[in-house]
Structure formats: C-alpha cells, structure tokens
Amino acid sequence: MxxxxxxxxxxxxxxxxxxxxxxxxxxxxxxxxxxxxxxxxxxxxxxxxxxxxxxxxxxxxxxxxxxxxxxxxxxxxxxxxxxxxxxxxxxxxxxxxxxxxxxxxxxxxxxxxxxxxxxxxxxxxxxxxNCSTIQMVAALEPLKQTYGLHKIIVSTYQAVSGAGANAVTEMKEQSKAALNGEEYTPEILPVKGDKKHYPIAFNAIPQIDVFEENGFTYEEMKMINETKKIMHDAELHVAATCVRLPIETGHAESVYVEIGRDDVTVEDVKELMKNASGVTLKDDPSNQVYPMPLDAVGKSDVFVGRIRKDLNQKNGFHMWIVSDNLLKGxxxxxxxxxxxxxxxxxxx
Amino acid sequence: MxxxxxxxxxxxxxxxxxxxxxxxxxxxxxxxxxxxxxxxxxxxxxxxxxxxxxxxxxxxxxxxxxxxxxxxxxxxxxxxxxxxxxxxxxxxxxxxxxxxxxxxxxxxxxxxxxxxxxxxxxxxxxxxxNCSTIQMVAALEPLKQTYGLHKIIVSTYQAVSGAGANAVTEMKEQSKAALNGEEYTPEILPVKGDKKHYPIAFNAIPQIDVFEENGFTYEEMKMINETKKIMHDAELHVAATCVRLPIETGHAESVYVEIGRDDVTVEDVKELMKNASGVTLKDDPSNQVYPMPLDAVGKSDVFVGRIRKDLNQKNGFHMWIVSDNLLKGxxxxxxxxxxxxxxxxxxx
Missing domain, CATH: 3.40.50.720 (NAD(P)-binding Rossmann-like Domain)
Structure with a gap:
C-alpha cells in the first residue's frame, strides 16, 4: 500500500x-x-x-x-x-x-x-x-484453480441478520413469545416488501428475497449468476436452494461440487483448503470438529469442513462452508x- | 381390514x-x-x-x-x-x-x-x-415409478425432537438463556453419547449421530443405505448431508434428483405429487406457498414444494420436502x- x-x-x-x-x-x-x-x-x-x-x-x-x-x-x-x-x-x-x-x-x-x-x-x-455467494466462491476458487470446477449444487442455511437489524429484533421477540406460549405476528420475514410474513422462530423458511418467474428466488438466482461472473465461467453449472433459519449471524452452506479430475482425495482437498487465502479448514470428524455459525461470528475468514468424497461420483465432493455474513459476506x-x-x- | x-x-x-x-x-x-x-x-x-x-x-x-x-x-x-x-x-x-x-x-x-x-x-x-429417510422416499417414489430415478443429493434441516424429549428441553432452556444473555452448558446435542456437546440455540450443527470412518455420519449413511433398500435399487446414487437446527418438530429437506427422462416439466412433477398417496403438494411461489416445519406439525402427510427444473441438467429437479418427524417419520x-x-x- x-x-x-x-x-x-x-x-x-x-x-x-x-x-x-x-x-x-x-x-x-x-x-x-x-x-x-x-x-x-x-x-x-x-x-x-x-x-x-x-x-x-x-x-x-x-x-x-x-x-x-x-x-x-x-x-x-x-x-x-x-x-x-x-x-x-x-x-x-x-x-x-x-x-x-x-x-x-x-x-x-x-x-x-x-x-x-x-x-x-x-x-x-x-x-x-451477495453474502452467500462470497463465502462459497472464496472456498471453491482453490478447487477451480487446481482441478477445474464443473458443477455446484448448494443448499443454504442463512442467518436472519442478512435481512437487517429489524429482522433480528423480530426473531428474538418472536422466540421469547414462542417460549412463553404467546402469540406473535411476524411483519418482516421472509421479505419485508412481500405480501405474506411467516414466523422464523423454531422454523425454516425456504424463501429469501422475492420469487422469479422460473420458480427460483432472487437470492438463488443471485448465487447462480454472481458465481459465474466472479469465476469468469458462463458455462459453470450452478444450482441453489436458499433457506432462512433462526440463526442470528453466520451463513452455512451444504455444497456439492464436481471437479475436473477423478483421482483427487479428501486429503488433497483438505491440503488445498489449509493453504487457501481467507479460508480456515475446520475438519476433524473423529474429534467432532466442523464449522458452525456461532463459532464464525466476528471472524473474517471462511470456514470449511465436513469434506467428503461422493460415494458414487469420482469427481464429486461434499463440504460445509460457514462464514460471518456481516463480515466476509x-x-x-x-x-x-x-x-x-x-x-x-x-x-x- | x-x-x-x-x-x-x-x-x-x-x-x-x-x-x-x-x-x-x-x-x-x-x-x-x-x-x-x-x-x-x-x-x-x-x-x-x-x-x-x-x-x-x-x-x-x-x-x-x-x-x-x-x-x-x-x-x-x-x-x-x-x-x-x-x-x-x-x-x-x-x-x-x-x-x-x-x-x-x-x-x-x-x-x-x-x-x-x-x-x-x-x-x-x-x-x-429413519425419520429423514421416510419422508424423502415417500415423496420420490412417484417420480421413480413414473420416470425412473438415478440420483439423489439431499441436505437436511432436522428438528431437535428427533433426538428425544430431553433434547427439546435443552434447546428451549438454552434459547431462553441466550435471549437473556446468560451462559448455558449443553449436555445432549449433537449426540448424547458422543464426546463433545454444542449449543443448538440460534446455531446449526452439521452432525447427527456419530461419525463413520468415511467421514459421513451414521445418520447420513442411514439415509443412503435405507433409501436403496426401500426402493429396491442398490445402484441408486444417494448422497446426504444431515444438519440439526433449532426447530422443535418438523424435518425439512432440500433435495436434488436426476430422473430417467429429459422431457419432464415442473407441471408434470406437480401433477404427480398432487395424486401421490400420503403426499400433499404445497407449491405456489407467486402466493408464497411452500411447506415449512411449523405448518407440518401434527399432520401425517409429507409436504412437497419449491419444485424447480434444474437450469442446466434436463433430467434434474430441485424440491423441498417437509414432514412431522414424530408422525410420518x-x-x-x-x-x-x-x-x-x-x-x-x-x-x-
């Protein structure tokens, strides 16, 4: 500088x-x-x-x-x-x-x-x-650079702070009401400007942002289109399902990828992640070590764990990616x- | 009878x-x-x-x-x-x-x-x-019967009651403590008998049941192996990532499938689900209609929504499957x- x-x-x-x-x-x-x-x-x-x-x-x-x-x-x-x-x-x-x-x-x-x-x-x-795009591409770029990347199928577990501070307040008030057996009328989630509002406390809402004509939400299309643009690959296959959950901060993602080679091992991918810029590997199943939203809050890195090779597809891998959506996101x-x-x- | x-x-x-x-x-x-x-x-x-x-x-x-x-x-x-x-x-x-x-x-x-x-x-x-297997195969069997089924990739959003009544109590007490800014030491989740316990309130835990040698959890292997057995198809490709969430009852699943034909439309799949035994279609994005755990509680059916055709794979579909894990599950x-x-x- x-x-x-x-x-x-x-x-x-x-x-x-x-x-x-x-x-x-x-x-x-x-x-x-x-x-x-x-x-x-x-x-x-x-x-x-x-x-x-x-x-x-x-x-x-x-x-x-x-x-x-x-x-x-x-x-x-x-x-x-x-x-x-x-x-x-x-x-x-x-x-x-x-x-x-x-x-x-x-x-x-x-x-x-x-x-x-x-x-x-x-x-x-x-x-x-978009927050959910950033953490995914940061974790997948090393795979793309080293082995090539053909396909991404992601299901997200997104925190409420991504919808703003008022949505967090709503979630907390609603959670208190639910725990006390009281009624609470939601007014913000899933989308402030949309017609209907649903409770987020102790629930899962499979809608983030409004719906597009093709049945995907705008959030899902953001993940699909932004990933292709950032990775400079219009041919990359990307599919996303985005879900809002009763978590204050920290987006998690269950990601399936197909890479350009069949002979890569879990250890190879772990080694890549260990050395990747902005990425922290947290992956030791025998000691129950994996990323979780609560642990990611306040940290700038993208955390990757649960790396598994698909049991059928030789170039397929599964992983779990977590990051603070207000920071790296x-x-x-x-x-x-x-x-x-x-x-x-x-x-x- | x-x-x-x-x-x-x-x-x-x-x-x-x-x-x-x-x-x-x-x-x-x-x-x-x-x-x-x-x-x-x-x-x-x-x-x-x-x-x-x-x-x-x-x-x-x-x-x-x-x-x-x-x-x-x-x-x-x-x-x-x-x-x-x-x-x-x-x-x-x-x-x-x-x-x-x-x-x-x-x-x-x-x-x-x-x-x-x-x-x-x-x-x-x-x-x-297993609860998470039942609701998935009930929803996918009509697809298999009508078009053939080659591949399933599922990410789950599982409720705490699947881990027993004590786990629900822990989640509620922990949620109250978190909302009041108090400490709470978890003792049950993710797995009662495992070494470490993590908070579930306002968190996501990517571990259900213990880990196997191959990096998948026992819950994930149950979904994989049971699905093949129930569907009588040892060659079926199944992959699962199972995640515990702060939801009392109602498992949700983000499911990607590849079927045996390329010319099937979203409307075809919706029509199948409408007529499927034990399945209720809840899928009208323009009116924000989709299944959610809170709505499924106490109901015996499996609810299916968010049905979308993959944007690249002609025989690929995405859907969102929800059911009461204590009832149909x-x-x-x-x-x-x-x-x-x-x-x-x-x-x-």
Whole structure:
C-alpha cells in the first residue's frame, strides 16, 4: 500500500453492515484522512464513534460526496442507484454492497481471493457480491484453480441478520413469545416488501428475497449468476436452494461440487483448503470438529469442513462452508476491496 | 381390514415417539382388544390415557410379551435387540422404530406408500426406517415409478425432537438463556453419547449421530443405505448431508434428483405429487406457498414444494420436502405398517 491517506465515505452508516464497515475500517487501520458518515435524513444527526472520536452522521445527498475518494455503499439498492453515479461524477470510487449494479457488465463484481485483478477494469463502481455467494466462491476458487470446477449444487442455511437489524429484533421477540406460549405476528420475514410474513422462530423458511418467474428466488438466482461472473465461467453449472433459519449471524452452506479430475482425495482437498487465502479448514470428524455459525461470528475468514468424497461420483465432493455474513459476506469483503484498490494503486 | 381385534404392545410408551404411537392408535381407531404399555423399569408405574381409560405402564421383560400379537418398539436400539426376538418367540409381529434391524437382509424395511408388499416376506420383525429417510422416499417414489430415478443429493434441516424429549428441553432452556444473555452448558446435542456437546440455540450443527470412518455420519449413511433398500435399487446414487437446527418438530429437506427422462416439466412433477398417496403438494411461489416445519406439525402427510427444473441438467429437479418427524417419520409410519399388516391379513 502506498503511504496515501484517503477521504472515505460510508453510506448507510447506521445500518447493521454500515456499523460493521466502520468497525472494520478501524480494526484494519485503513489509511483515512477524513471519514464522512452518511445516511437517510431519518438517521442523520446520530453520533458514531470512530477511533475514539465522535462523528456526526450527515444526510446522503449528491453534494455530500464532494472531495470523497472512496465511498462504501450499504443503504439499499435504490440509494445506490441514485447516489453512486453522483459520487463517481465527483471523483470517488464506489464499492457498492447492494445488488443494484452486480450484474452490470461494466461493473466488476469482486471477491479479492478470486478475481482481484477485475478491479483494474472498473469505471467508477465496483460491486460487492451477495453474502452467500462470497463465502462459497472464496472456498471453491482453490478447487477451480487446481482441478477445474464443473458443477455446484448448494443448499443454504442463512442467518436472519442478512435481512437487517429489524429482522433480528423480530426473531428474538418472536422466540421469547414462542417460549412463553404467546402469540406473535411476524411483519418482516421472509421479505419485508412481500405480501405474506411467516414466523422464523423454531422454523425454516425456504424463501429469501422475492420469487422469479422460473420458480427460483432472487437470492438463488443471485448465487447462480454472481458465481459465474466472479469465476469468469458462463458455462459453470450452478444450482441453489436458499433457506432462512433462526440463526442470528453466520451463513452455512451444504455444497456439492464436481471437479475436473477423478483421482483427487479428501486429503488433497483438505491440503488445498489449509493453504487457501481467507479460508480456515475446520475438519476433524473423529474429534467432532466442523464449522458452525456461532463459532464464525466476528471472524473474517471462511470456514470449511465436513469434506467428503461422493460415494458414487469420482469427481464429486461434499463440504460445509460457514462464514460471518456481516463480515466476509459484506463489510469485510468491501474493506478488503478498498485495501486491494489502494495496494494496486487504483485508488490514488 | 378384517373384523379382528388385536393384543397390541407399545414398548417405550413414555417416550416422545411412544406417546405419539399411542395417540395415533387412538386417532386411527386401530382394532385393539388389549393395549399393553411397556417401558424401562424407571418409567414403569406411570399412568397413560388411552380412549378415556387410564393404563399403567409395565416394565418391559420377555414375559410381558405373552399373548401379544403386535408389538411397536421405540425404546432405543439395545432394547429392541434384546426384546424384539423375545416378542417374536412368543408369537408377536414386531414393528421396530430403531436402527437395530433396518439393514438386516431378513428384515423388511417398509414405507407403505413405497414397498408395502415387502411385508409379506417378514420373519417376525419389520423395521420402520429413519425419520429423514421416510419422508424423502415417500415423496420420490412417484417420480421413480413414473420416470425412473438415478440420483439423489439431499441436505437436511432436522428438528431437535428427533433426538428425544430431553433434547427439546435443552434447546428451549438454552434459547431462553441466550435471549437473556446468560451462559448455558449443553449436555445432549449433537449426540448424547458422543464426546463433545454444542449449543443448538440460534446455531446449526452439521452432525447427527456419530461419525463413520468415511467421514459421513451414521445418520447420513442411514439415509443412503435405507433409501436403496426401500426402493429396491442398490445402484441408486444417494448422497446426504444431515444438519440439526433449532426447530422443535418438523424435518425439512432440500433435495436434488436426476430422473430417467429429459422431457419432464415442473407441471408434470406437480401433477404427480398432487395424486401421490400420503403426499400433499404445497407449491405456489407467486402466493408464497411452500411447506415449512411449523405448518407440518401434527399432520401425517409429507409436504412437497419449491419444485424447480434444474437450469442446466434436463433430467434434474430441485424440491423441498417437509414432514412431522414424530408422525410420518416415526409413529404414524409404524401404525401405518400395522394397518397394512392387518389389511394384508398378515396379522391374523
């Protein structure tokens, strides 16, 4: 990294991911000259601590981006669509954590462990992938690089914090009510804007985001399409089933893959994972060692375990991938992109 | 069914599944002349209601099976291994809900919707399959019959009641503690007899039952081996990843299958499921209709939804299968076997 310091803005500074971004910028000691915290007019005026200083959150307007060099957006798709181009117009590079620009062919979609060099092609906006996509591609890229990768079938076990802080509150209140035998009317999950709401406490909801025409949810199609884009392989077969569960933080994924060779052993895959950047192998069945959401909270790595060779398909493997959806799935991957931008001298 | 009435015994009468068996026998009005309730010496003496009468639970000994024509066992594998042969010796037909005899080639392993006629080959003992296997094969058999079935890849979302009533208590106490920010030391899950115990509240544990040498758990191998046996297809490719979740009752499964034809549509599969015995189709994405554990509790059917055609594999389909693990997964399937035994005049 150069010795430069940057004027950084965080948009959505009072949200769950925005708060994690600010904390991660502090923990990583990202070189910041000025930190501008932005939000909707409703949250403007709130105070947020950064490196021992109290900063006041301001309303996100086009003019608020004057002088900003790097803007991290996590305030919903409509805010990004409106304000990211305004930030770029004023000279900022935008790292956007919403789905607004992810599939735009002009916008790099980046997980640094997988496709850091795509950052060189940016035209102002860089997209941060969906949380459930990030942890999966980070774990599978070493397999792809070493053996080739043909097929992915994933079933997710997703935490409620992925739907925002209000959804977590709903889950907790609802859990208390259920344990006390009381009624509780859900109003948020599975999708705030959809017609019906279902209880998440002691339940499993096989819907994340709205349904598409083809019967897959938008979340499932995000995993399918984003994976192909990040891995630069339009021919890769990807299928996803996404399920919301009563877990506060930490997405888990049961993943089946078919790789390009038949002679690979479980030990080979474990060795690969041990040496993979951003990945921690947690896989010792005889001692009941495997990743779990509760253990992943607050950690930036992607945890991989339960690696098994398929009993019939010689190039088939099963594994279990867990990560903190607010960190590697969102805030940490965004800050990691910022670090890459500085290291590659793209952010000057 | 003939007009006969039978002397029936329930072994494990005070357990979660035993209680459901007694209730199901009552609800189905199974023709019973005498109901003998048996348990360990620890629970003997307890009173249980059946059709308005108070019955006293007696200790399960070999002699307790004198005169018994049908014995439903659900008191753990070691009790079945010891006492099921004693019951058979005294003239009873045993329906065993443990894993003790399931893979014994002399013992039929039966889900009535799939292989009822296997009952004709019994030699005294009939095994009730594992809960997660039953609901899957009940939903997939119509596909196999109509189109052929080559491959199954399943990831489960399993409820805590599958591990017994004490595990449910642990989950509830632990959930309360977590919501109050208090410590709680788990002592039961993932497996009572295993070395380490992990929290289930707001977590996901990718271990059900103990680990085998090949890295799969015993639960996963049960799903793999039992499915092949019930479906009479040793060549069927089956892979399973089994996960315990903070859900009280109702197992869910994300299932990928490859069938024997390329030209089948989602509508074809829905039509099959609509007409399948013991299966209820719940699949209308535009109205957010899909099966969930909370909705399945107390119902005997297997619920199927989220049916999608794979986007790459022409003979590939994804679906979401939910059922009450204590009913179709255990008590109801056992009583259903008893009804079949009477209807087929095997139980005389």
């Amino acid at each position: 150069s010795g430069n310091q940057y004027h950084v803005a965080v948009v959505g500074a009072t949200g769950a991911v925005g708060q994690q971004m600010i904390q991660t910028l502090e923990e990583r000691d990202f070189p910041i000259s000025t930190l501008t915290l932005l939000s909707s007019s409703r949250s403007a005026g709130k105070k947020v601590m950064f490196k021992g200083q109290e900063l006041t959150v301001k309303e996100a307007t086009p003019e608020a981006f004057e002088g900003v060099q790097l803007a991290l957006f996590s305030a919903g798709g409509s805010v990004s669509k409106e304000l990211a181009p305004e930030a770029v117009k004023r000279g900022a590079i935008v790292v956007d954590n919403t789905s607004a620009f992810r599939m735009n062919p002009e916008v790099p979609l980046v997980v640094p462990e997988v496709n850091e060099s795509d950052l060189n092609d940016h035209k102002g906006i860089i997209a941060n992938p 969102a805030a940490w991957n965004s800050v990691q992109i910022a670090e890459s931008l500085a290291a590659l001298n793209i952010l000057k | 003939s007009g006969n009435q039978y002397h029936v015994a329930v072994v494990g009468a005070t357990g979660a599944v035993g209680q459901q068996m007694i209730q199901t026998l009552e609800e189905r009005d199974f023709p019973i002349s005498t109901l003998t309730l048996l348990s360990s010496s620890r629970s003997a003496g307890k009173k249980v209601m059946f059709k308005g009468q108070e019955l006293t639970v007696k200790e399960a000994t070999p002699e307790a099976f004198e005169g018994v024509q049908l014995a439903l066992f659900s008191a753990g594998g070691s009790v079945s291994k010891e006492l099921a042969p004693e019951a058979v010796k005294r003239g009873a037909i045993v329906v065993d809900n443990t894993s003790a005899f399931r893979m014994n080639p002399e013992v039929p392993l039966v889900v009535p919707e799939v292989n009822e006629s296997d009952l004709n080959d019994h030699k005294g003992i009939i095994a009730n399959p 255990a008590a109801w399937n056992s009583v259903q076997i008893a009804e079949s035994l009477a209807a087929l005049n095997i139980l005389k």
